[in-house]
Amino acid sequence: MGGFSWLNIGWALLLGAMLVMVWPRARTMMKEGRKGSAAEWKAALIPLLLVIGFVVLLILSV
Amino acid sequence: MNFNETAVVRSPEAVFATNKLIRNTYTLLSMTLIFSAVMALVSMTIQVGPMAHLLSSVGAIALLWLVLPRTANSASGIGVVFAITGLLGFGLGPMLNHYMALSNGPQLIATAAGGTGVIFLALSGYALTTRKDFSFMGGFLMTGMIVVIVAMIANMFLAIPALSLAMSAAIVMIMSGFILYDTSRMVNDPHANYLMMTVSLFLSILNLFVSLLHLLGALSNND
Numbered sequence: 538m539g540g541f542s543w544l545n546i547g548w549a550l551l552l553g554a555m556l557v558m559v560w561p562r563a564r565t566m567m568k569e570g571r572k573g574s575a576a577e578w579k580a581a582l583i584p585l586l587l588v589i590g591f592v593v594l595l596i597l598s599v
Numbered sequence: 600m601n602f603n604e605t606a607v608v609r610s611p612e613a614v615f616a617t618n619k620l621i622r623n624t625y626t627l628l629s630m631t632l633i634f635s636a637v638m639a640l641v642s643m644t645i646q647v648g649p650m651a652h653l654l655s656s657v658g659a660i661a662l663l664w665l666v667l668p669r670t671a672n673s674a675s676g677i678g679v680v681f682a683i684t685g686l687l688g689f690g691l692g693p694m695l696n697h698y699m700a701l702s703n704g705p706q707l708i709a710t711a712a713g714g715t716g717v718i719f720l721a722l723s724g725y726a727l728t729t730r731k732d733f734s735f736m737g738g739f740l741m742t743g744m745i746v747v748i749v750a751m752i753a754n755m756f757l758a759i760p761a762l763s764l765a766m767s768a769a770i771v772m773i774m775s776g777f778i779l780y781d782t783s784r785m786v787n788d789p790h791a792n793y794l795m796m797t798v799s800l801f802l803s804i805l806n807l808f809v810s811l812l813h814l815l816g817a818l819s820n821n822d
Contacts, residue, residue, distance in 0.1 A: 544649055544650060544653060545755045545756065547650075547653045547657075548653060548755055549752050549755045549756070551653065551656060551657055551660065552748050552751055552752045552755075553752060554660070555660065555748060556745065556748050556749070556752075558664050559741070559744065559745065559748070560745070562741065563738075563741035563742065563744070563745055566737040566738045566741050567738040567741065567742060568738075570734070570735065570737045570738035571734055571735045571737075572735060573735030573736065577731070577732075577733075577735055578735075580729070580731055581733055581736055581776070581779060584721070584722055584725050584775075584779065585772060585775055585776060585779075587721075588718055588721075588722070588771065588772070588775045589772070591714070591717065591718065592714070592768075592771060592811065592814065595710055595711075595714045595811070595815060596814060596815060596818045596819070598710065599703065599706060599707060599710050599815050599819040
């Protein structure tokens with residue numbers, strides 16, 4: 538699927554446009570966004586680790 | 600009890616507004632998911648080519664960036680939301696047909712869809728019941744998304760399978776984070792708009808499904 542096909546060039550252009558559109562919002566969120574405490578990060582990371590475990594289970598089941 | 604974290608006094612009006620936002624968002628999200636699935640079935644049936652996927656994605660992103668922000672506070676915004684989700688569902692057709700052609704394709708698609716549903720319901724339930732504010736994750740998630748987009752552009756031409764799998768795994772994590780982030784916004788942001796929330800959650804679910812399907816397809820035991 539890789540290489541310089543028109544389809545790949547089209548997708549690359551679309552993703553590039555997305556990058557241009559997302560960048561200003563991302564920059565603002567990175568600079569001015571609220572910083573989380575260690576407890577808050579823990580509260581977010583635990584469910585995300587459970588998601589990883591669940592995805593591994595799904596992969597093993599198929 | 601940590602008063603800074605959980606004990607926030609809210610007026611009955613604020614609670615009513617939040618509950619209305621959540622109800623409207625989930626109602627519209629359910630309808631758009633069904634509509635998107637119907638559009639995916641249509642595109643599978645008529646067997647559109649890969650270019651249709653690209654063109655419908657271009658159309659959906661144009662509506663998302665240029666039209667939805669201007670119509671999000673009017674009734675016409677609902678039509679725009681259905682147009683975006685319908686186009687994105689239609690674009691899934693070629694990919695779903697590719698997986699359906701595999702010997703275990705239907706099982707892979709069903710597992711990816713079921714897994715996406717379980718992850719979405721579990722993370723949304725967690726964010727809604729704990730009512731924690733996950734707004735601090737915004738910068739981290741956007742950084743992750745930008746890194747993934749840059750890697751995707753590079754891999755369009757490099758075509759490294761391991762990098763493709765790593766990106767799918769990263770997208771599963773980032774979209775899971777966005778589900779927590781968006782759901783907590785519904786609870787904690789009084790200015791959140793239900794049309795924007797619906798599209799945001801829809802995009803998280805769609806990307807989660809596509810990445811999960813990619814991981815399952817690549818790492819399953821059957822060929």
